[in-house]
Amino acid sequence: MQKILVGIKRVIDYNVRVRVKPDGSGVVTDGVKMSINPFDEIALEEALRIKERGEASEVVVASIGVSATQQQLRTALAMGADRAILVKEEDAVSPLTAAHVFLKLIEKEKADLVILGKQAIDDDNNQTGQMLAALWARPQATFASNVALADGKATVTREVDGGLEVIEVDLPAVITTDLRLNEPRYVKLPDIMKAKRKPLEETSTEELGVARTGGVEAIKYEPPEARSRGVMVEDVDGLVQALKDRGLF
């Protein structure tokens, strides 16, 4: 196999307690730590392991986002990706637009395998990989917790509600990652230096000839309905009493 394409989305770091702006126009991002979407780190780690096993020759990472997304792509290069592509976009794109962008990149790069995260932890959409597979008319193996490649096929274990499902797909294909696929490596300082010399190419949706697909418009952001703080009880007797008072036992 030749080339693996990995999606890297820049999102608010998962440790940040996200807050809605008072005017409901979005969430607070000023001064907030941004990181690679955790599922995309897992996607990149998997691609790197495949390459290190000698089953792929190149790992290309791609992101659709603002200029500052270079930071996340540099981190991805430091982790071990060979090249990066930034599709510059000032505004967030819809999952279908992102899928169309990835389809163009697949054609351009002649990628044989695409690994994306199962969901971006900002919009929690969980759509892009499935959409890409549909547009590409290729298999999808979503929520992967194990991937084995052999003879032009991938055998993928998927985390589903009922347990672990195994499917076999012909390559090329799209795989999306679940949490237990692997544990991403830490970036070492010398790698960060080396990554500065790795190629990071910039393009745009216009240059790629991708028309944006909207159709689902964000109207208003609100904080979630808060659960009120309850009662603290001293001991198990207090707990049992509280449960009985509520008619639960």
Next chain:
Amino acid sequence: MSKILVIAEHDSKTLNASTAKCVSCAGTFSGLEIDVAVFSTNGESLCTEAAKLQGIRKVLRVDAPVNGDPLAAVLAPQVAELAGEYTHVLGPSTTFGKDLMPRVAALLGVNQVSDIMEVLGNHEFRRPIYAGNAVLTVKADDNRKLVATVRTASYKACDTTGEASTESVSPQCEIPTHTRYVELKAQASDRPDLQTASRVVSGGRALGSAESFELIYDFADSIGAGVGASRAAVDAGYVPNDMQVGQTGKIIAPDIYFAFGISGAIQHLTGIKDAGTIVAVNKDAEAPIFEVADIGIVGDLFEVIPALKAKLAT
């Protein structure tokens, strides 16, 4: 006339509870006809079950040898074909629906609305984002087909006293052969299903080992509860992945939820915020779980659980 198609989820034998929840959600749209599509190899008994879902007009029985396994690549072109006559196509936001529906949406050339928690209008919805840290109202284009998944924890199952008719249909489309089902590795369990149980007992990293987790199972069994876990407990291998509750696991809404030795990370809390009563037991009085718990007790779970079990038994 606007029409909704709900895609049924099942295990070949019975419908998954998510189907009746999707129908409930569909029922909150105004002035729409609701049909339910059942894809399987021989859908006779599944369709009889589906026909009872309250509020639906008819069941579409889509029997085909290829429909034996829940493969998105196989089902999506058929759903897209059937969607022709509908204005809305809904599926559950279970792993089945999350896998399938975006593929359908892309075939239809539209974006999807994920995880509908409330229907404000036939094209306006509320959905959680940022692990439930925010709720977004979205407006979908009413000139396009709407494809969406339903956050099942936000809806109660509809009644099953209906008497809809069943119609056999066979969508004409090419079915890809590039994807093959191998197997489902499921752990057999007599416990109530985590996603529908009225009582759920969960354990976290604090349990320390798979052996200690027996304490959780034992207590759950004594009160007839389903069992869940935090990501940390799953990652550490104490329990299988399908027990993970949270943003990236299962979103549940039991009447009562017990969290033992779970710190209460936002990713976990988003999975339980629709629970009726949350009981938290943690030895750290500062643990964030206490900010959402209805009843909290600062203590060692290894002491609390046996005592609680004994007291609730009497």
